[in-house]
Amino acid sequence: MGLDKAGRRMVSYSLWKLNMLCDAECSCHVIIPVKFMEKGHPVLKGLVATRLLHQLSAVIATENCGYFLAVTKLKSIGRGKPCESSTCIIFPVTFCCRTLIPKNGEIMTGTVHIVQKRGVFLKCGPMNQIYLSSQKMPNYQYVETENPFFLSNDMSRIEKNGVVCFSVFAVRWKEDKYRQFKILASIEGDSLGPVSLAGTDVIECYEECLGSC
Numbered sequence: 001m002g003l004d005k006a007g008r009r010m011v012s013y014s015l016w017k018l019n020m021l022c023d024a025e026c027s028c029h030v031i032i033p034v035k036f037m038e039k040g041h042p043v044l045k046g047l048v049a050t051r052l053l054h055q056l057s058a059v060i061a062t063e064n065c066g067y068f069l070a071v072t073k074l075k076s077i078g079r080g081k082p083c084e085s086s087t088c089i090i091f092p093v094t095f096c097c098r099t100l101i102p103k104n105g106e107i108m109t110g111t112v113h114i115v116q117k118r119g120v121f122l123k124c125g126p127m128n129q130i131y132l133s134s135q136k137m138p139n140y141q142y143v144e145t146e147n148p149f150f151l152s153n154d155m156s157r158i159e160k161n162g163v164v165c166f167s168v169f170a171v172r173w174k175e176d177k178y179r180q181f182k183i184l185a186s187i188e189g190d191s192l193g194p195v196s197l198a199g200t201d202v203i204e205c206y207e208e209c210l211g212s213c
Helices: 045-059 202-211
Strands: 010-018 021-031 066-077 089-102 107-116 119-124 127-133 140-143 151-154 157-159 163-174 180-186 194-195
Touching: 021 045, 021 066, 045 066, 045 089, 107 157, 107 202, 119 163, 127 163, 157 194
Parallel strands: 127 180
Antiparallel strands: 010 021, 021 089, 066 089, 107 119, 107 163, 119 127, 140 151, 151 157, 163 180, 163 194
16 A cells, blocks of 8 residues: 555555564655755754654554554665655655554453443554444343443443453454544453453553564
């Protein structure tokens, strides 16, 4: 998938590491306004890195690379070319980064942020479109109150701000203005369901990734 001049798509990539946390090598065009550059001086690597991070924060994720967590190395900066309006210089850049790609079968923990009659939405790290349907909550019943929740036969609850251990059983990329993965969750199986964890543990995979960059 290519990256346009607005930094919206990746032009090339390679991934290694067969789990949710991946190291990727990507190429894109970094746009630097002329006003940020000193006339007669070479472009500073730090300036390119700053603009690259700014563009990636707008992209958030791509279908092939997943969610961008951190840039680990700036490998090369090509020769800059002026844009049509001559107000910006466009540099081809190759960089290494750490990404996160949700996979079917992964066991994760997430925090409930929306409770509805037919299920709940969870979030984990950069992923906030994780849907756990009531059909995938065996022995849980919806309880309608001012703060609704799901209650199981053993009196355990799935409620807002609660932490749930779940398995991923379906992942779909959604190419819309939000550019994110839609994830379907299940708590069918042993050791799945509401758990008691410190807040930092909920996004352990996310923080582990950032900490190792």
